[in-house]
Amino acid sequence: MDLQNRTALVTGAGSGIGKASALHLAAAGAQVIVHAHKDDETRATVDEIVQRGGTAFGFTADIRDELGFGQELDRAFSQAGALDIVIANAGINGVWAPIDELKPAEWDNTINTNLRGAYLTLHLTVPHLKRAGGGSIVIISSINGTRMFSHGGASAYSTTKAGLLALGQMTALELAKHRIRVNIICPGKIDTEINANTQARSSDEASEPADYPQGKIPLTDGKAGSGDDIAEMVVFLASDRARFITGTPVWIDGGQSLLVG
Secondary structure (H helix, E strand, C coil), X not given: CCXXXXXXXXXXXXXXXXXXXXXXXXXXXXXXXEEECCHHHHHHHHHHHHHCCCEEEEEECCCCCHHHHHHHHXXXXXXXXXXXXXXXXXXXXXXXXXXXXXCHHHHHHHHHHHHHHHHHHHHHHHHHHHHHCCEXXXXXXXXXXXXXXXXXXXXXXHHHHHHHHHHHHHHHHHHHHHCXXXXXXXXXXXXXXXXXXXXXXXXXXXXXXXXXXXXXXXXXXXCCECHHHHHHHHHHHHCHHHCCCCCCEXXXXXXXXXXXX
């Protein structure tokens, strides 16, 4: 999967799936633009890519801020000179609570980060892909809201992830004439730091018990996947090997969502 002479943007690349994707894209030869929401995370990912012999630079911005995020993107594009691959990964779990307890500000924060952030990412990068004559966009969604609905209190999060799937499929058709492919990855349980940012409040009250035979993840006897498991598919979908694939959701969950689908 040769990505030499390609430039990739990865949002939310400071940790977890985003960082793993940035590292794998760089290992495949791409120049990587690293975005994160903390300076130390941006620097750490860029430094690791460079230490491994890759090419990368980064910027820090609030993905919800059209002006600030857009200005940083413009500077990055000027430095990169091109754009071929976009990985829309940045997102949060936010607050998980029963719908009657979930506060409007908590709902808005999750929606704005996950959905508005992805929208702005595509809105601001698609013109560059059009000028390049094509490219690949990969949107990171989830099994939650697309196949699985058993996590109590996750209404805001699941709504954003369902929306990301719809966004990917709508734009896949819209952008096909520009030779821009759009695909969606829906991870299951992945061993990342995102759970540390989850605020659960009375989520048990909103849950409906589900029985899982032989563990919640059949393929691994319950063991979570890793960011690398997702990053391998990111690189494939970004490459020419996936040249005839667009608008396609890929569930990477060890069979987890099939138990409740």
